[in-house]
Amino acid sequence: MDFGFTTAAYVVSAVLFILALGGLSGQESAKRAIWYGIVGMALAVVATLIGPGQGLWMLSLIMIAGGAFIGYQLATRVQMTQMPELVAIMHSLVGLAAVFVGFNAEFELNRVLVMDEAAREALTGFAAILAHKTPVEINILRVELVLGVWIGAVTFTGSVIAYGKLAGRVDSVAKKLPGGHILNAAAAILSVVMAVWFFNGGGFVALLVLTLLALFIGYHLIMGIGGADMPVVVSMLNSYSGWAAAAIGFSLGNDLLIVVGALVGSSGAILSYIMCKAMNRSFVSVILGGFGGASGPAAEVEGEMIAIDADGVASALEDADSVIIVPGYGMAVAQAQNSVSMLTDHLRKQGKSVRFAIHPVAGRLPGHMNVLLAEAKVPYDIVLEMDEINEDFPSTDVAIVIGSNDIVNPAAQDDPNSPIAGMPVLEVWKAKQVFVMKRGKGTGYSGIENPLFFKENTRMFYGDARESLDRLLSLMR
Numbered sequence: 001m002d003f004g005f006t007t008a009a010y011v012v013s014a015v016l017f018i019l020a021l022g023g024l025s026g027q028e029s030a031k032r033a034i035w036y037g038i039v040g041m042a043l044a045v046v047a048t049l050i051g052p053g054q055g056l057w058m059l060s061l062i063m064i065a066g067g068a069f070i071g072y073q074l075a076t077r078v079q080m081t082q083m084p085e086l087v088a089i090m091h092s093l094v095g096l097a098a099v100f101v102g103f104n105a106e107f108e109l110n111r112v113l114v115m116d117e118a119a120r121e122a123l124t125g126f127a128a129i130l131a132h133k134t135p136v137e138i139n140i141l142r143v144e145l146v147l148g149v150w151i152g153a154v155t156f157t158g159s160v161i162a163y164g165k166l167a168g169r170v171d172s173v174a175k176k177l178p179g180g181h182i183l184n185a186a187a188a189i190l191s192v193v194m195a196v197w198f199f200n201g202g203g204f205v206a207l208l209v210l211t212l213l214a215l216f217i218g219y220h221l222i223m224g225i226g227g228a229d230m231p232v233v234v235s236m237l238n239s240y241s242g243w244a245a246a247a248i249g250f251s252l253g254n255d256l257l258i259v260v261g262a263l264v265g266s267s268g269a270i271l272s273y274i275m276c277k278a279m280n281r282s283f284v285s286v287i288l289g290g291f292g293g294a295s296g297p298a299a300e301v302e303g304e305m306i307a308i309d310a311d312g313v314a315s316a317l318e319d320a321d322s323v324i325i326v327p328g329y330g331m332a333v334a335q336a337q338n339s340v341s342m343l344t345d346h347l348r349k350q351g352k353s354v355r356f357a358i359h360p361v362a363g364r365l366p367g368h369m370n371v372l373l374a375e376a377k378v379p380y381d382i383v384l385e386m387d388e389i390n391e392d393f394p395s396t397d398v399a400i401v402i403g404s405n406d407i408v409n410p411a412a413q414d415d416p417n418s419p420i421a422g423m424p425v426l427e428v429w430k431a432k433q434v435f436v437m438k439r440g441k442g443t444g445y446s447g448i449e450n451p452l453f454f455k456e457n458t459r460m461f462y463g464d465a466r467e468s469l470d471r472l473l474s475l476m477r
Contacts, residue, residue: 005047005050005051006047006048006050006051007255009043009044009046009047009051010044010047010255010256010259012040012043013040013041013043013044013047013256014040014256014259014260015040016036016037016039016040016043017036017037017040017259017260017263018263019033019036020033020034020036020037020040021033021263021267023036028380030374044256045064074086079335081329081332081333081335082167083365083368083371084166084230084231084234084363084364084365084368085162085163085166085167085364087234087238087365088159088160088162088163088166088234088237089159089160089163090159091155091159091162091234091237091238091240091241092155092156092157092158092159092160092163094152094155094241094244094245095151095152095153095154095155095156095158095159095218095240095241095244096152096156097152097248098148098149098151098152098155098241098244098245098247098248099149099152099153099156099211101148101248101251101252102145102146102148102149102152102207102248102251103149103204103207105126105141105145105248105251105252106142106145106204106207107204108126108127108130109130109138109141109142110203110204111127112127112130112131115131120132126252126253129253139199141250141251142198142199143199144247144248144250144251145207145247145248145251146195146198146199146207146210147243147247148244148247148248148250148251149207149210149211149214150191150195150210150211150214151214151240151243151244151247152214152241152244152248153211153212153214153215153218154214154215154217154218154221154240155218155237155240155241155244156215156218157215157216157217157218157219157222158218158219158221158222158233158237158240159218159222159237159241160219161218161219161222161223162222162230162233162234162237165222165230166230166234166364170223172226172230173226174223174224174225174226175223175224176220176223176224177220180224181224183216183220184217184220184221187213187214187216187217187220188213188217190213191210191213191214191217194206194207194209194210194213195210198210222237230364231275231361231363231364231365231366231368232272232275232276232279232281232283232361234364234365234366235268235271235272235275235366236268236269236272236283237268238264238267238268238271239264239265239266239267239268239269239271239272240265240268241264241265241268242260242261242262242263242264242265242266242267242268243261243265244261245257245260245261245264245265246258246260246261246262246265247261248261249261271366274360275360275361275366278359278360278361278386278424279360279361279423279424280422280423280424281422281423302454303454303455303456304454305453305454305458305460306458306459306460307459307460307461307462308435308459308460308461309461310461310468310471310472310475311475312459313435313459313461313472314472314475314476316397316398316433316435317347317352317398317472317476318476319397320352320397320398320433321352321353321397322352322353322354322395322396322397322398323347323352323353323354323355323396323397323398323399323400324354324355324356324357324389324392324393324396324398324399324400324428324431325340325344325354325355325356325357325399325400325402326356326357326359326362326399326400326401326402326404326407326408326426326428327340327356327358327362327369327372327373327402327403327404328362328363328369328401328402328403328404328405328407329362329363329364329368329403329404330402330403330404330437330438330439330465331369331372331402331403331465332363332368332369332372332403333403333465334403334464334465334466334467335466336402336464336465336466336469337372337373337375337376337378338376339465339466339469339470339473340373340376340378340402340469341373341376341377341378342469342473343469343472343473343476344378344382346473346476346477354382355382355383355384355389355392356369356373356378356382356383356384357384357386357389357390357426357428358370358383358384358385358386359386359404359407359408359425359426360385360386361407362404362407370383386424386426389426390426390427393426393427393428393429393430393431394430394431396430396431396432397431397432397433398431398432398433398434398435399428399431399433399434399435400434400435400437401428401434401435401436401437401452402437402465403437403438403465404426405448405450406420406423406425406448406450407425407426408425408426408428408429408450408452409425409448409450409451409452410425410427410429410450410451410452410455411448411449411450411451412424412425413425413427414451418448419448420448428452429452429455429457429458431457432457433457433459434452434455434457434458434459435458435459435460435461436452436453436458436459436460436461437461437462437463437465437468437469438460438461438462439462439463439464439465440462
């Protein structure tokens, strides 16, 4: 009866997770989708606690309460600007869990194999499942176990480094040890050798060495990727964590873990592909070093950056009929989304056309800007993707860039030697006037100079984005 209830609960949970994933594809359905996920996870946990192999309830409840407390503290303290790094560090926990579960499965399997028949019949839970496996099934289990541990270890260290780069605790510049990707290839080959040894009696020593090699690959792989590619890296690690969970699900015989892992793994892989396509990059080129692989010296930028004050921007906006706002990570850092929303309301009440242009890799996490604008109650119908709005810039009176750099860089089209050559960008320079809001004259997260700042129709509006927008709005009112 318990097994039947658990199976039914897992099926319902899987359906809820699928509905949650589908709902997250749209801003209007995202809140409902999150509740689907919450209910699905709660049902899955309860079904697991009272299903086959039940026991150690007090320890389980203590661990759940501890995790819930830590999760609540993180959720209430983490700012929206820190969401990308939070997601990255969460991926690392999934990878670490996969490693520990794989180790435990190996320990349990070795314990069961040395038992006599009578002792095996008295086993319960996961140990009982292991006790009734045939030699062929045990070999398959060990393949699943190795895959789960290896992918989990790569995900763990890779996610930790990604967190460090996003949080500014690790240099965002791509760095590799002497030997570069040859070291990664050698570690991968040695991992295969360790796996073969493990299958042929190497035991936990072989599995441990394989894990250490995978930990190195995750570390060195992500260290070799520049900060500009971090949005792709985060979605890639999301995919890795899903496949690690699916592999461990096979090892544990947990159907729900397999389904959820496959959902996360496939959705992360699809998202990585979409983002690479949006950047006109191949997934392999990102993994093999990211931005910075230009074949020659970048073109020199001519002209000078001309500053403008709030009065000048306010005057231009008063005369404009159409405005396109391009939000970037600078808006998130300044927490200026509410000020942007108020400015938008003011301009629309004056009968002006105001729209937002969102680049697929704006910010440091897919959908980062969409979430911020939704939080500030910006209408969904005026938030458009790059492909929907790019051709409208030539007929736009004013384009306002808030803390963006690479996604509005004309060098992507004009300079074949630029590190971002070929990357699709928002063509803001085609608008009649362009105002760029920045804290200072720096080159941004990726360190690439932007010729947009030097164009004749561009003016630099320096200062904290929220303070500048509030000052601008007070003048216009």
